[in-house]
Every structure is written in C-alpha cells, then in structure tokens.
Amino acid sequence: MFRWKATAAAAVVAALALSGCAAGDGGGEGSSSTLVLGAIAAPTTYDPSGAEWGNRSPYYQAVFDTLLLATPEGTIEPWLATEWSYNDDNTELTLTIRDDVKFSDGTALTADVVKQNLERFQTGTSPDAGYLAGVTGIAAPDDTTVVITLGAPDPALLNYLTRDPGLVGAPAQFDDPNAATDPIGSGPYILDTAATVTSTSYVYKKNPDYWNPDVQHYDALTINVLTDPTAALNAIKAGEANGVKLANNDNLAEVEGAGWTVNANELDFQGLLLLDRAGTMNPALADVRVRQAINFAFDREGLLTALQSGNGTVTNQVFPATSDAYDEKLDSTYTYDPEKAKELLAEAGYASGLTISMPTVSVLGATTFTLIAQQLSDVGITVEATDVGMDSFIADMLAPKYPATFMALEQNPDWQLIQFMIAPTAVFNPFHSEDPKIDEMMSQIQNGDEATQAKVAGELNAYLVEQAWFAPFYRVQGSFGTDANTSVKMLPTNAYPALYDFVPKG
Amino acid sequence: MIRFILRRLLSGVILIFVISVVAFSLLYIGSGDIARRILGQNATQEIVDRKAAELGLNRPLYEQYWDWLTSAVQGDFGRSWFSGQLVAQGVSSRLAVTLSIVIGATLIAAIISVVIGVLAATRRGWIDRGLQFTSVLGFAIPGFLIALGLVLVFSINLKWFKATGYIPITTSFSGWMSSVTLPVIALAIGTIAAVAQQVRGSVIDALERDYVRTLRSRGLGMGRVVAKHVLRNAGGPALAVLAVQFVGLLGGAVIIEQIFALPGLGQLAVQATVQSDIPIVMGLVIVTASIVVIVNLLIDLAQAALNPKVRLS
Numbered sequence: 001m002f003r004w005k006a007t008a009a010a011a012v013v014a015a016l017a018l019s020g021c022a023a024g025d026g027g028g029e030g031s032s033s034t035l036v037l038g039a040i041a042a043p044t045t046y047d048p049s050g051a052e053w054g055n056r057s058p059y060y061q062a063v064f065d066t067l068l069l070a071t072p073e074g075t076i077e078p079w080l081a082t083e084w085s086y087n088d089d090n091t092e093l094t095l096t097i098r099d100d101v102k103f104s105d106g107t108a109l110t111a112d113v114v115k116q117n118l119e120r121f122q123t124g125t126s127p128d129a130g131y132l133a134g135v136t137g138i139a140a141p142d143d144t145t146v147v148i149t150l151g152a153p154d155p156a157l158l159n160y161l162t163r164d165p166g167l168v169g170a171p172a173q174f175d176d177p178n179a180a181t182d183p184i185g186s187g188p189y190i191l192d193t194a195a196t197v198t199s200t201s202y203v204y205k206k207n208p209d210y211w212n213p214d215v216q217h218y219d220a221l222t223i224n225v226l227t228d229p230t231a232a233l234n235a236i237k238a239g240e241a242n243g244v245k246l247a248n249n250d251n252l253a254e255v256e257g258a259g260w261t262v263n264a265n266e267l268d269f270q271g272l273l274l275l276d277r278a279g280t281m282n283p284a285l286a287d288v289r290v291r292q293a294i295n296f297a298f299d300r301e302g303l304l305t306a307l308q309s310g311n312g313t314v315t316n317q318v319f320p321a322t323s324d325a326y327d328e329k330l331d332s333t334y335t336y337d338p339e340k341a342k343e344l345l346a347e348a349g350y351a352s353g354l355t356i357s358m359p360t361v362s363v364l365g366a367t368t369f370t371l372i373a374q375q376l377s378d379v380g381i382t383v384e385a386t387d388v389g390m391d392s393f394i395a396d397m398l399a400p401k402y403p404a405t406f407m408a409l410e411q412n413p414d415w416q417l418i419q420f421m422i423a424p425t426a427v428f429n430p431f432h433s434e435d436p437k438i439d440e441m442m443s444q445i446q447n448g449d450e451a452t453q454a455k456v457a458g459e460l461n462a463y464l465v466e467q468a469w470f471a472p473f474y475r476v477q478g479s480f481g482t483d484a485n486t487s488v489k490m491l492p493t494n495a496y497p498a499l500y501d502f503v504p505k506g
Numbered sequence: 507m508i509r510f511i512l513r514r515l516l517s518g519v520i521l522i523f524v525i526s527v528v529a530f531s532l533l534y535i536g537s538g539d540i541a542r543r544i545l546g547q548n549a550t551q552e553i554v555d556r557k558a559a560e561l562g563l564n565r566p567l568y569e570q571y572w573d574w575l576t577s578a579v580q581g582d583f584g585r586s587w588f589s590g591q592l593v594a595q596g597v598s599s600r601l602a603v604t605l606s607i608v609i610g611a612t613l614i615a616a617i618i619s620v621v622i623g624v625l626a627a628t629r630r631g632w633i634d635r636g637l638q639f640t641s642v643l644g645f646a647i648p649g650f651l652i653a654l655g656l657v658l659v660f661s662i663n664l665k666w667f668k669a670t671g672y673i674p675i676t677t678s679f680s681g682w683m684s685s686v687t688l689p690v691i692a693l694a695i696g697t698i699a700a701v702a703q704q705v706r707g708s709v710i711d712a713l714e715r716d717y718v719r720t721l722r723s724r725g726l727g728m729g730r731v732v733a734k735h736v737l738r739n740a741g742g743p744a745l746a747v748l749a750v751q752f753v754g755l756l757g758g759a760v761i762i763e764q765i766f767a768l769p770g771l772g773q774l775a776v777q778a779t780v781q782s783d784i785p786i787v788m789g790l791v792i793v794t795a796s797i798v799v800i801v802n803l804l805i806d807l808a809q810a811a812l813n814p815k816v817r818l819s
Contacts, residue, residue, distance in 0.1 A: 044544055045590040052546065125557040127549035180590020197599060198591040199777065200769035201671065224671065224767065230654075231670050231767040237662045238669035394547045395539050410548075420548070427550055 033219040035486070035502055038226040038235055038244035042199040046183040046191075048117060048167035049124035054410075054495050055245060057163075058223055061499045062204050063104075064185035066166035067095060067114065068158060072489035072501060074322060076158050080109065080168060080186075081146075090153035090447070095146045101211045103170035105184050111140035117168045118148070130427075131160045153446050155415035155453060159493070188216045188499070200225050215500040236260055242486040245496055246479040249311040260481045263497075265490040268408045269318060270307075271472035272372070273421075276403030277433040284354045285403050291468035293344035295334035297379045298372075302336075304474045307368055311477040317461055318421065318470050320411035322492045325457035330465045341379040353380035358405050360385045361393040372406055400430035408476065413493060414457045418442060422464070437463060511803065518799035522792060526578075529791045530571050530784070537782035544588055544781075561587055574788060583792075584785040586778070593789040596774065601793060603672050604763070604770035607686055608755045611693035616748060619698045623705025623744075624732060627713065637702070645699035650761045653692035657765065660688060670767035689762045696758070697751045704747045708740030715739075741812050749805040753798050 043059045044050065051060050069079040081095040101109035115138045122132040134157075137149040150157070160166065170184035182193050189204035196202050204221040226232040226244065233251050235241045237258045246255065252262050274294065279286025300314040316334050319325040345351065356376075360369040373383040388396055397405050409428060411417060421428040423442060441460040445453050464470070478495055482488050482502075489501040541558035542549070549557075558564055562573070577584060583593035622641070626634040644652075661669035667688050673681035712718065713736060721731050760772030767773075771790060778786035810816045 042589060044588050047590065050590075125545070125553060125560055127545035127553060129553050129556075130550040177585070180585065181592075197672075197769040198586075198596060199589050200767070200773070226670070226767060228764050228767070231765060234657055234662065234669040234765075235671075235767070238665070240668065240670055389538070392538060395542055398551070427548060 034222065035218040035220070035243070036222045036224065036241045037502075038224050038232055038241045039496065040225075040227055040232075040245050040247045042225045045180045047124075047173070047179040048164070048169040048183070048185070049120035050126045050180075051121075051164040051167055052127055053163040057494055057496045058499050059202060060164065060167055061187065062189040062202075062221055062223070063183045063187040063191055064167045064169060065101070065187050066163065067097075067161040067168065068166060069500075070159070070162035070491060070493055070498070072491055072498075074492050076162055079162075080114070080166075081161070084158070090155075091150045093148045093150070093157060095148070097144045097146060098211065099144050101186050102209060103172075103184055103186050104190050104207060104209075105170055105172055107170055107172065109168065109186060110143045111146045112143070113171050114146050114168055115140040116171065116174065118146075118165065120174065121165050121167075126164060128160075128164050131156075131165050155446060156413065156419065159413050159416060163494075186211070188212070189221050217503050221499075236481055236483075239483065241483070243480065243482045243488060243497075243502060246481055249308055249477060249479055252309075252311065252479060255479075255481045260483050261487075263480045263482060263488055263490050264311075264477045265480075265492060266313065266320065266411075266475040267478045267493075267495055268410055268476045269315060269320075269472045270408045270474060270476055271318075271406070271470060272404055273397075273407050273409075273428065273470055274404050274468065275397075275400060275429070275431050275433070277435075277467075277469060278431060280431060281400070282356055282403035284348070284350060284356070287348045288467055289344040289348040290350065290354070291471070292334070293341040293348070293379065294376070294381070295468050295471045296337045296341035296344065297375050297381070298334075298471065298473060299336040299375065300473050303371060303375075306371060307365060308474070308476055311479070312474045314474045315472050316465055318409070318411065318464065318472055319414070319417065319457070319461045320475065320492075323411075323414055323417075323457065323461075324454035325414055325461040327458060327462065330462060333465050334468075334471075338375075338379045345380060350380070353382060355382045355384050356404050357384040357386065357402055359388045359393055359396055359402050360406075361388055361390055363390045363393075364406065364408070368406060398427070398430045403431075411475070414453065415445065418445070418460075422460075422469070433469070435467070511807075514803050514806075515799075518796070518803070521799065522795045525791060525795050526575070526788065527571070530574065530788060531567065533782060533784050533787055534567050534570065537784070540587065540782050540784075574785075578788070578792070583789045586783055586786045588778075588781050588783045588786075593785045596786065597771070597789045597793055600769055600771050600774050602674070603768055604756065604759055604772060606675070606682075607689045607693060607762070607768070607770070608752065608759055610686060610690040611697060611755055612748065612752050614690060615694040615697035615701060615751070618694070619700075619702035620705055620737070620744075622698065622702040624709055624737070626702070626706040627709035628728065628732060634706075638706075641699040641702050643699075644695045647695075649692055649696050649758055650765060652695055653689070653762050653765045656688045656692055672766075672768045672770075685766075685768070689759075689766050689768060692762050693755055693759060697748075697755065700751060701744060701747050705740060705744045708743050709736055712736045712739045738812055742809055742816075745805055745808055745812065749801060752801055756794060756797065 037058060039055055039058060041055045043056045044052065048060065048064055065080045067079060067081045069077040071077055080101065081097055083096040084093060086093055097109065097111050097114055103109065118132065118138050122129060122135060134150050134152060134154050135148055136151045139147045141147065168186065173179040173184050181198060183191055188207055188210045190207050192203040192205055202223045206216055206219045210216055224241065226235060229247050229251065232244050232246065233254060236244055236255055255262055272294065274285055274291050276282050276285045284290045295316070304310055304312050304314055314331065316331050317326060369385060373385060376383055396402065409421060412420060420426055422438065423429065424432045424434045438460065441456050444456045448456065480488065480490060480497060485505055487503050487505050488497045490497055540563055541554045541561065545554055545557055562570065581594070585592055586596060622637050626637040657669050660666045668685045672685045675682040718731060718736065721735060759770060760776055763770040763772040774786060775790050778790065
C-alpha cells in the first residue's frame with residue numbers, strides 16, 4: 001500500500017532528522033583541549049626533506065622541530081639548537097644541539113641525525129632546496145655539535161634554519177617510502193594516521209614525551225584543509241574551527257560578524273615587476289625614465305581599495321616595513337601623477353606612446369589586469385595582454401617570455417628577499433639584470449656585520465626605488481581568523497602563525 | 507544467466523582498458539609543467555628539473571603508460587605526486603564517503619519519487635499539478651544552490667547539522683548522520699524530480715491498461731492493484747532513469763563535496779585533475795569506470811527480475 005510507503009518514508013526522514021539533531025549538540029570542537037585549525041593548502045609530502053613552509057608550516061611544526069625558532073617579535077631563538085655562532089669571516093656556523101630530545105619512535109636526536117637531515121634537504125626536491133645551495137659541507141664532530149660550512153657568507157642562513165631546511169626527522173624514515181604519509185618527528189604532537197584523511201583532515205595527539213611542554217597548550221590538534229573560501233567561511237560561522245587562515249580579504253566583515261577576530265600581518269606586496277631592465281626584449285624598459293614613468297602612472301590608493309577593499313598599505317618599496325632597509329619617506333617618491341609620467345616618457349623619446357607585453361591570469365583577478373591596462377593607457381602605454389593558465393604563468397614569467405608582469409611576491413627578511421628578486425641569480429630576476437652599484441651593495445651586505453647590513457640594505461632599497469626596478473602598488477594584508485576562545489600572535493615572516501603561539505583564552 | 511554476466515564483465519574489462527588509454531593520453535597531453543606545479547612558484551628551475559627526473563616525467567607517453575599499466579594490473583597504483591599517499595589507499599578511503607552519500611541519495615530519491623509519482627498518477631487533479639510543479643523546481647534549481655541554502659538554514663542558523671567535514675560511520679553513527687544528511691538531501695532533490703516524473707508517467711500509462719480495469723472490476727482495491735501489479739510494470743523505465751541518475755550523482759557529488767568539505771572521490775577528482783596528479787586520476791578513472799559497469803549490469807539483472815518479458819542477451 002502506498003500509504004505504507006509514505007509512512008515508511010516519513011519514518012526514515014524523521015530518524016535522519018533526529019539523529020542529526022543529536023549529533024549536532026555532541027560537537028566537541030572548541031573545547032579548550034583540542035585546537036581545530038583551517039589551512040588553505042595540504043602538504044605535498046610529510047617527508048621533511050621535501051617540506052615546504054608558508055601556508056604548510058603548521059603540518060610540519062606539529063610533528064617536527066626546527067633547529068631554530070622564529071618569534072612573533074622578529075627575533076631568532078634557540079629551539080633544537082641551544083647555541084650558535086659564526087667564525088670570523090661568516091663562512092662556518094657552529095650549532096650546539098640539545099641532548100635530551102627523542103623522536104616518537106624512541107631514537108635519540110644527535111648531531112649526526114641533524115647533519116643527515118640537512119644533507120637530505122639540500123639534495124632533495126623541496127621547492128626550497130635551493131636555500132642550502134651555498135652550503136659546501138656539514139660536519140658532526142660530536143653528538144651535540146654541527147658545523148655548517150658555506151662557500152660564501154649567507155646572511156639568510158639562520159633565518160632558513162627556523163623554517164623547512166631546519167626540520168629534523170627520525171633516521172628510521174630516511175629510506176622509507178611511507179615517510180610521505182607517516183612522519184616520525186620530535187615535535188609537540190604525533191600524527192594519528194588512522195583518523196587522518198590525507199589532503200583533507202590531519203589529526204594529532206599530544207606527544208607525552210615532548211622536551212618543551214610549555215608550548216603544548218592543547219591535548220589534541222586537528223588541521224582541516226579548507227581550500228574553498230566558502231567552505232572556510234561556513235566553518236567559521238558554524239563554529240567548527242578555532243583558527244582559520246583566510247585566503248583573501250573578501251569576507252572580513254562576515255568573519256568579524258560571527259564573533260571572530262581577524263589577526264593581520266603584511267607579508268606580500270603586489271605590483272609590477274619591470275623585469276627587462278637591460279631592454280633585451282623591450283628596449284623602452286632599459287630607460288630608467290620609462291620605468292619611473294610607469295611608477296607615476298598608478299593610483300595606488302585606488303588600486304588598494306578596488307582590489308583589496310583597502311586591506312593593506314600603499315608602498316613604493318619592495319622591502320617590508322619590518323625591515324631595517326625600509327624608509328617611510330621613500331613611499332612618497334612616486335605619487336599618482338599621470339602628467340609627470342607623460343613628461344618622462346616624452347623625455348625618453350616615447351611621446352607617441354609605447355607597447356609592453358604582459359601575461360594575465362584569471363586567478364589573480366580579472367579586475368586587476370583591466371585596471372592596470374587602463375592606468376597605463378592613460379599615460380600612453382599600451383598593454384599587449386596574453387591570457388595564460390596559472391601553471392604557465394609562472395613558467396612563462398621565469399622563461400622569460402615577457403618584459404614585465406603583475407605579480408604578488410613574498411617580502412622575506414633582507415638577504416632572502418635579495419636572493420629572491422634582486423640578485424642576478426634570483427628566481428624572480430629571469431633576465432639576470434645586473435647593476436655594478438647593486439653588486440657592490442650586495443657584496444657589502446653579504447660580508448658585513450649586522451650594522452653594515454642594515455645601513456647598506458637601506459641604501460640598496462633607496463637605489464632600487466630610484467631606479468624603478470619594480471612598480472610596487474601596496475603590501476597586502478594577510479588575514480587569520482580566530483574564535484572567541486583562541487588567541488594567536490602573527491609572525492612577521494610567515495603567512496601562517498606558529499603552532500606554539502595559539503593559546504586558549506580565559 | 508551466468509554466461510550473460512561473464513560476457514558483460516569481460517566487455518567491461520575491455521571498456522576499462524580503452525578508457526585508461528584515452529584518459530592517460532589526455533592527461534599526458536594536457537598537463538603542462540607538473541613538476542613546477544608540485545613545487546610552486548618559489549622553486550628554482552634546477553629543483554624543478556630534479557623533481558621531473560624523480561617522477562620520470564620526461565619519458566615518452568607509451569613508456570609512462572606501460573609502466574603504469576604493468577604496476578596497475580598487479581594492484582600497485584603508485585603514489586600521488588602531490589601528497590605522497592598510496593593511490594589505492596587514498597581512493598578506497600574516499601570511495602566510502604562518496605558511496606555513502608550517493609547510495610543514500612539514490613535510495614531516498616527512489617523511495618520518495620515512487621511515493622510522489624504514484625500519488626500524482628493515482629490522485630491526479632491539483633495534487634498532480636502541485637507535485638509536478640515542485641518537481642520541476644527541484645530539477646531546475648542547481649544542486650549547489652540548494653546545498654548552500656541548506657547549510658545556511660540548518661547548519662549555521664539552526665545548528666542542527668554539521669556544516670563541513672565527515673565523520674565515519676565507524677566512529678559514531680549520529681555523527682555520521684549529522685555530516686551526511688544535508689549533502690544527501692541536496693543530492694536527492696534533483697534526482698527525485700527526474701525519477702518522480704518518470705514514475706508518474708509510467709504509472710499513468712499502466713493504469714490505462716485493460717488488466718487494471720479487469721482487476722478493478724474483480725473488486726481489488728486501487729492500492730493493491732498499484733502495489734502488486736502496476737508498479738512492477740511501471741518499474742522498468744523508472745529503474746533505467748535511476749541508473750542514469752546514479753552515475754550522474756557520482757559526478758554531481760563533486761560540487762556538494764566541495765561545499766560541505768567532504769573528503770570524497772569528487773573532491774579528490776577535481777583536485778587531482780586540475781593539478782594533473784596522474785596516478786590519482788588514473789586510479790579514479792579505473793574505479794569510476796568499474797562502478798558504472800557494475801551498476802549497469804545490476805540494473806539489467808534487476809530489470810530481468812522485475813519483468814519476465816525481458817530477455818537477457
């Protein structure tokens with residue numbers, strides 16, 4: 001009888017609803033002993049020799065320790081290494097390693113294990129393996145001493161050891177293919193492989209034998225991969241997490257409306273990279289007046305409002321505000337002055353205009369490229385835009401196929417930034433642009449003491465702004481939401497806060 | 507019967523083999539710089555080349571395919587290039603999630619659409635028109651819109667169900683229910699619309715037949731006539747539509763899985779395809795093709811069971 005069927009159907013729906021209700025109350029998230037975090041990317045491997053940092057840092061920090069610690073105040077503190085010192089010409093770094101650390105499989109941490117980890121990272125396929133390219137030798141003369149020898153001074157090395165190159169994993173995993181999914185580390189938490197769903201949800205339990213219980217603020221940890229901004233926002237509104245990294249600044253009002261706090265830092269700048277400074281692909285860009293004209297063509301405040309809803313700070317410098325090289329006065333070098341731009345172009349011989357080819361990509365926002373093209377055309381520069389897919393975008397930029405491009409780049413500590421976008425061998429200097437003054441300043445920074453480094457970095461920054469190697473628009477605000485029960489301190493050097501800085505409130 | 511099943515399974519295997527060749531070739535041609543994608547924008551070209559060599563990405567198409575095929579027939583589908591996880595493990599753990607929502611949605615849809623279809627066909631009049639209208643609505647409104655609406659009302663405002671995530675049935679039955687109910691409803695609504703229409707049409711057709719008039723004239727109540735006789739005859743076409751819907755749901759579940767952050771096949775499929783994570787995509791292709799072959803076989807057997815006039819050949 002279909003009445004029977006209807007009753008059966010009604011009964012099933014009722015059962016669903018009731019059990020659903022019951023579970024809804026059961027919850028469990030947000031209790032002070034479990035920290036539930038949301039990240040925007042999953043780790044590509046749990047093998048520390050292939051590790052990355054940035055938005056993937058919490059996964060590695062949960063189960064591994066690094067040699068040194070980067071603090072929210074911008075300093076470098078001891079972690080697995082208790083002391084360190086350079087020799088006189090900064091080519092040898094000696095580290096003293098703790099003697100009381102054990103991995104979760106019971107093996108002890110020794111200097112030899114640290115040495116092998118560093119070597120594996122150097123020869124491995126981590127995207128950051130190049131950080132250790134300047135290391136010519138690593139020695140472990142005794143159980144608690146590691147000596148790293150460099151071909152030339154590397155002011156960024158200590159900084160690198162607070163990140164993925166400094167991760168130390170257990171020796172049992174060196175030749176184990178399962179290392180990609182079942183890590184063995186010395187960190188504050190241990191991965192619960194049974195409850196973990198790779199690429200979606202990583203579950204950890206407190207490590208009862210951790211050497212630094214003061215930073216273990218929670219008994220359990222879950223990191224959920226929320227790549228979709230809508231799913232992330234829903235998780236925030238439904239109270240299903242304690243801390244979530246926000247992929248963009250489009251929904252900050254809603255996040256705050258849900259009773260959450262938006263914690264901000266500034267880590268990236270967005271702007272044009274005027275890569276072809278020698279003019280090999282586009283002769284116009286060889287003239288500094290043309291590059292300066294481009295800098296005058298942009299209404300940076302307007303771009304910040306239009307593209308980031310005002311979340312960020314306008315700038316003319318690629319060095320971040322936290323750097324010693326930063327000079328607030330430089331930010332008034334290039335105002336929004338299309339007339340001045342046209343004047344400079346006329347002086348350089350381009351009164352009738354010029355054309356620059358640039359790649360565009362949908363991921364960085366359709367409005368972005370429209371606005372850039374419009375502001376440039378207002379001063380007589382035509383943008384010949386080619387739409388490329390996200391994977392080809394980077395590859396084409398680095399080939400190099402274009403003399404200039406819009407890009408968002410991370411603003412790392414000074415030497416790292418120089419190696420990243422300024423040095424002739426830098427990843428984001430595909431034309432290998434060189435300038436004798438810059439070479440000289442780089443050499444002084446590399447070989448100088450801290451005071452020299454700070455002073456010359458400032459000079460380098462001023463020179464780069466004057467030479468208009470870039471046309472930065474603004475520093476973007478990086479946002480991380482925390483609920484009412486959790487407080488966190490943002491790092492000036494990383495997109496994701498350190499796990500150790502999440503603390504339950506009240 | 508046995509011969510029929512064996513023949514179907516054999517042609518299924520050949521079909522899966524052909525699909526694997528086509529899929530592999532398409533992935534190979536369409537993939538771009540996979541090593542660069544794995545490592546991201548900050549890696550130097552040297553590291554990218556090292557990674558490409560490690561994964562054997564520079565070898566010719568047939569060599570890479572042969573490698574994959576010889577391992578696959580032994581059960582070794584390799585490891586994901588983007589997460590290091592064993593493909594067999596990754597796919598099978600997510601299969602459970604997707605199957606639970608797809609099978610759940612299909613069952614709910616089947617029951618409710620039969621109820622709706624029969625009601626509409628027997629009662630006619632304004633009930634019929636009303637049910638038809640709602641069906642069309644359910645069909646026309648995209649599944650993800652319904653899903654977003656459900657999340658807003660039931661998870662965020664009323665807090666009756668989970669907004670994101672999946673709890674396995676082995677961990678907690680009520681937890682599983684709370685994470686699965688809204689996705690199942692969202693998926694089922696579109697299916698109900700399609701199948702209910704089909705059931706209504708077939709039942710109306712069947713009710714006009716002579717044997718129904720005869721049974722009624724013999725004094726059998728309408729309810730028994732419908733349940734015992736009409737549904738069996740009307741069931742054939744409805745079952746066929748349901749089968750098509752089931753296969754469609756496997757794909758439609760993708761968006762629902764994104765919205766509810768469910769760790770299912772759909773989510774894996776989108777991620778892996780966009781990244782060109784070839785080991786995972788090939789594993790998914792094999793699994794999905796196998797499911798489709800098996801479902802079609804089962805539907806054919808069910809049709810035969812339902813209607814003795816159907817000859818299995």
